[in-house]
Amino acid sequence: MVAAGVMNAAQKLGLDARAQQIGVMTAMGESSLQSLTYGDNAINPDGSIADSIGPFQQQSSWGTTEERLDPFTSATKFYERLPGVKNWQSMEPTLVAHAVQVNADPYFYTKYWAGAGQITAALSGGTTPSDATTDAVPASAAAGCADGPIGFPLTKPYDMSDNFGPRPGRVEGASTYHPADDLVGACGTPVYAIAPGTVTVSNRLTLSVKSPEGYTVSYLHSHVTDRTVAEGDPVTTGQQITAIGNEAPSTGCHLDIRVNTLGTTNADVATLANDPLAPNWVDPEKFYALFGQTLCDDTCARNYDE
Numbered sequence: 001m002v003a004a005g006v007m008n009a010a011q012k013l014g015l016d017a018r019a020q021q022i023g024v025m026t027a028m029g030e031s032s033l034q035s036l037t038y039g040d041n042a043i044n045p046d047g048s049i050a051d052s053i054g055p056f057q058q059q060s061s062w063g064t065t066e067e068r069l070d071p072f073t074s075a076t077k078f079y080e081r082l083p084g085v086k087n088w089q090s091m092e093p094t095l096v097a098h099a100v101q102v103n104a105d106p107y108f109y110t111k112y113w114a115g116a117g118q119i120t121a122a123l124s125g126g127t128t129p130s131d132a133t134t135d136a137v138p139a140s141a142a143a144g145c146a147d148g149p150i151g152f153p154l155t156k157p158y159d160m161s162d163n164f165g166p167r168p169g170r171v172e173g174a175s176t177y178h179p180a181d182d183l184v185g186a187c188g189t190p191v192y193a194i195a196p197g198t199v200t201v202s203n204r205l206t207l208s209v210k211s212p213e214g215y216t217v218s219y220l221h222s223h224v225t226d227r228t229v230a231e232g233d234p235v236t237t238g239q240q241i242t243a244i245g246n247e248a249p250s251t252g253c254h255l256d257i258r259v260n261t262l263g264t265t266n267a268d269v270a271t272l273a274n275d276p277l278a279p280n281w282v283d284p285e286k287f288y289a290l291f292g293q294t295l296c297d298d299t300c301a302r303n304y305d306e
Contacts, residue, residue: 002033002055002236003119005071013079017120018089023075025116026097029109030057033119033236035069056101114155115192119238122151150291151194151237153219153257154244157299159184161254164283165275179281180220180258181295184303187253188226189244191219193235194257202231205247209235214264220256221247259287 006023054068067073085099098106162182201208208218222242262280272282288295
């Protein structure tokens with residue numbers, strides 16, 4: 001996993017959690033946490049074509065092709081340039097990334113900061129680091145990335161407006177059995193993939209991502225124009241894939257998140273109760289509990305009749 005490689009590189013260099021978050025933020029902005037093998041076709045001042053590749057979109061001056069494509073090595077090269085940025089430890093994160101990457105917009109990375117914190121927190125098993133955080137991520141934090149904690153679809157805090165199970169008909173066209181949880185947020189709020197996979201559905205109402213372990217996570221009510229991925233695209237944990245919307249049938253701006261276990265190869269996920277009224281759909285809260293996480297914690301108000 002790219003984020004894990006970035007965090008491990010920072011740790012090996014003795015850098016703190018804030019530095020790890022800066023690295024993940026930068027890779028999110030450059031490649032959506034993918035080890036991209038194609039260049040960006042930008043024209044250099046000398047008229048040559050840039051050959052930017054890898055998680056950090058580094059050009060040939062940064063190292064060999066293999067080095068730039070490897071998350072750990074490319075991140076190491078990124079971090080090794082930090083000492084050349086005066087006062088980088090106290091600078092605004094996006095300006096630190098800009099100083100190393102030398103991109104056109106110094107504030108380009110700002111929108112990725114919160115998501116990077118969500119990812120680093122999930123992989124370290126802790127909370128989102130603040131600008132003042134100095135705690136290092138444990139050595140084992142990223143070792144179990146493929147089987148470790150999953151991400152959250154929204155930046156906390158958020159509230160829950162509906163849960164899994166039967167419900168009265170709240171809006172025309174909506175089912176009276178709700179195989180999902182509804183999380184509240186303003187329209188336009190970023191929605192992140194909670195697990196890696198491939199986009200299998202992107203229609204008017206639904207965006208679905210199938211995990212390599214066979215289960216499918218669906219995100220409903222976002223507008224197609226807000227989608228940042230399309231059918232067939234690979235997705236990484238913590239990657240922004242869309243934004244909260246109110247695509248009908250909808251009670252307002254919110255995210256409906258649901259998990260379908262049909263075809264899963266994860267034995268633990270397969271043990272989750274399969275509701276006969278919603279075959280193959282499982283309670284997202286129980287899905288999170290399986291990974292030792294809480295979808296709606298003590299910061300999350302439940303604004304519905306349980």
